[in-house]
Amino acid sequence: MSDRVIFSRPYRASRELANLEAVLDSDHSHGDGRFTKSATAKLKAITGAPHALLTTSCTHALELGALLLELGPDDEVIVPSFAFTSAATSIALRGATCVFVDIDTRTGNIDPVAVAEAITARTKAVLVMHYGGVAADMDALLDLAERHGLAIIEDNAHGLGGAWRGRRLGTLGTLGTQSFHDTKNVHCGEGGALLLNDEILMGRAEIMREKGTDRARFLRGQVDKYSWQDIGSSYLPSELNAAVLDAQLDDFETIQKERHRVWDTYAAALPEWAARKGVHLMHVPAEAEHTAHLYYLRMPTEDSRDGLIAHLAGRGIVAPFHYVPLDSSAAGLKYGRTPVACVRSAEFSGTLVRLPLWPMLTESQLTRVVEGITDYRW
């Protein structure tokens, strides 16, 4: 098969080169310049977040969030077993303990019942990852957070523009994080953002993001010199990254339309086959507006999953699986605790297949993927 169908291809936005040239021709390529301002405004418009800060990655936005919440060695944060490593490392870096809980198999998202059972006097926050841009059960999670006085961290790397009952993801909890890694819907190579509702947290976040200084206030003319105010690090991206991000955000509607076209093609082509073969397809609850970040299926067994991936690879189609559960990983055992075995997460991870999904995937490539799946025998 000459024409490989790759898993993901970063989108090319029309204004990227012009924006980059404008930065390189200016005398300003360090952070917080014109494109950072412009991209931040677009991000706020898409998410409805009152406050947003561009960061060098989603991982760094999560680390900044952990600093803001003042996580320390006495604290526990409840984390879904099925999540990306950055969620757990941001907590472990503060010396806090990750308490891993199981997921809801219908969505791959954290199970509120498991969260309720894992809350202790030391619990400070719950980390929620909206898998595939499909919202977790935010009614139940927000209710638990309110009753127990817990912060909610939304790892919204997949969920830019998604919603739960019309409320934008990344803005429902205490803080939300976005990723602009080149595997995400909108990208600038590497990049991220922190979304905040609270003005006081925002005041502290902009200091922590700029090496612990009040440089942001200085740039706004609010202080006549900037100085060391707090702990922090360097989490601001360069204008070169912001210039690419700004161009991508200009094309956000086109990107999403294209991704939904691909997603809808899979969702229309596979149900009859899936029902016949006992395969579960990606499920979107009625309350959730998803972002077409990914499309997945869950095979009946791990063997049939491995077999399907190999079968597709033989036809030049790349369909990986991802993530390996955090609770049973080497660092998970060291930095976390797992009160109840996360059997649903292990099963979800063990049967998962993710299909190629990117904006310019052609109809003939999609037909090949669908045929590759439906003529697999096990």
Ligand SMILES: *Cc1c(COP(=O)(O)O)cnc(C)c1O
């Ligand atoms: C990609 C991803 C991250 C990390 O994003 P970076 O910008 O690469 O740091 C974190 N969480 C989830 C769910 C992701 O998919």
